[in-house]
Amino acid sequence: MVNAEPFRSPPAPLAGEGGRGRAAEPPGLPRPLGLLAELTHRCPLGCPYCSNPLALEGRDAELDSATWARVFREAAALGVLQVHLSGGEPAARHDLIEIARAAREAGLYVNLVTSGIGLTGERIRALAEAGVDHVQLSIQDSEADSADRIAGYRGAFRRKTALAAEIVRLGLPLTVNAVVHRANIDRIAAMVELAAALGAGRVEIAHVQYYGWALRNRAALMPTREQVERAAATVAALRARYRRQIVIDSVVPDYHARFPKPCLGGWGRRSLNVTPAGRVLPCHAAEVIPGLEFWSVRDHPLAEIWEHSPAFRAFRGTAWMQEPCARCPRREQDFGGCRCQAFLLTGDAAATDPVCHLSPRHHEIAALAAAQADRPYRYRRMPASAGA
Numbered sequence: 001m002v003n004a005e006p007f008r009s010p011p012a013p014l015a016g017e018g019g020r021g022r023a024a025e026p027p028g029l030p031r032p033l034g035l036l037a038e039l040t041h042r043c044p045l046g047c048p049y050c051s052n053p054l055a056l057e058g059r060d061a062e063l064d065s066a067t068w069a070r071v072f073r074e075a076a077a078l079g080v081l082q083v084h085l086s087g088g089e090p091a092a093r094h095d096l097i098e099i100a101r102a103a104r105e106a107g108l109y110v111n112l113v114t115s116g117i118g119l120t121g122e123r124i125r126a127l128a129e130a131g132v133d134h135v136q137l138s139i140q141d142s143e144a145d146s147a148d149r150i151a152g153y154r155g156a157f158r159r160k161t162a163l164a165a166e167i168v169r170l171g172l173p174l175t176v177n178a179v180v181h182r183a184n185i186d187r188i189a190a191m192v193e194l195a196a197a198l199g200a201g202r203v204e205i206a207h208v209q210y211y212g213w214a215l216r217n218r219a220a221l222m223p224t225r226e227q228v229e230r231a232a233a234t235v236a237a238l239r240a241r242y243r244r245q246i247v248i249d250s251v252v253p254d255y256h257a258r259f260p261k262p263c264l265g266g267w268g269r270r271s272l273n274v275t276p277a278g279r280v281l282p283c284h285a286a287e288v289i290p291g292l293e294f295w296s297v298r299d300h301p302l303a304e305i306w307e308h309s310p311a312f313r314a315f316r317g318t319a320w321m322q323e324p325c326a327r328c329p330r331r332e333q334d335f336g337g338c339r340c341q342a343f344l345l346t347g348d349a350a351a352t353d354p355v356c357h358l359s360p361r362h363h364e365i366a367a368l369a370a371a372q373a374d375r376p377y378r379y380r381r382m383p384a385s386a387g388a
């Protein structure tokens, strides 16, 4: 379950917080806090906002559970506190329970990021016993028909709400990820109400970020400026109304912001992303940047990748920056924004993220934010030949 989830910011502190103990950080190279483990690209849903790459990795390419267990041990030794078991849909892995247990045994705080499809009550109980600490469950809307249409899967809404009840009954902390775009942004209040009624402790109003399949569907998903402004006012009112009941996380969506977000807390500073086949990326979209060399956990220990992999070194720190970032007082705050977005929108991965109003290309973002088109979604589907 990807997109608009917690991976554009440093690994989100989750309910119950942190890992299971971490030594002080040495000077020099920072240590990562979070690992996004993309266990598979397989997923029964077809969300048009999915940020998975267009070229999905098939079942045959996936790392086995023993390799994941080694990766988790290496991650913990490197200082990682939290692992996010994600995908695709992690429940598509028949060995998910074994993988979750291995993450817990490595000493990591285990967050399961799921669409909920493929998780029965029995399976979620087994996952809780295996050591899952927290569940992030996505919803596509507050209304069943619309939610199922967006997910491209009939009956998804009903199954998700039933699973949420079971998660809460087991005492597992639950975050609801409400992924918003033009079709549902006017129902943010109803989605927060739903999350609260389901017993979630937190709801993330996650605006679509335009990578992978979402980029392909950008004009069909893009909210209008008026919708975004209304949504901001709605969220402020909801925070006041629900302040004792549920935490509401929300940030201004990229294309409507003045400053970019500090993508993952800075390239190669706080997190690692391991693809289903084992390539280690500084962020889940990094493969869009041509010429970067990604090392695999099949060939290198994680610590070596973190320190020496050309992809991690490419945009670490600030030495690679051009103007206006190079002399900007915010350069250590937002690190020039997102490298993948800079490349996708300007063709230059070292450019200032054009989301920034100081970028000479910022006017292009404004034009894209104003470009809505009511065309059918192009659903994210995996070819049957890839073992979907």
Ligand code: SF4
Pocket (backbone or CB within 6 Å): 001, 002, 003, 043, 044, 045, 046, 047, 049, 050, 051, 052, 087, 088, 089, 115, 138, 380
């Ligand atoms: S299709 Fe939907 S549920 Fe599946 S990985 Fe993509 S965003 Fe997540």
Ligand code: SF4
Pocket (backbone or CB within 6 Å): 259, 260, 324, 325, 326, 328, 329, 330, 331, 332, 334, 335, 336, 337, 352, 353, 356, 357, 358, 359
């Ligand atoms: S110019 Fe660069 S460093 Fe300064 S605010 Fe914009 S993106 Fe951030």
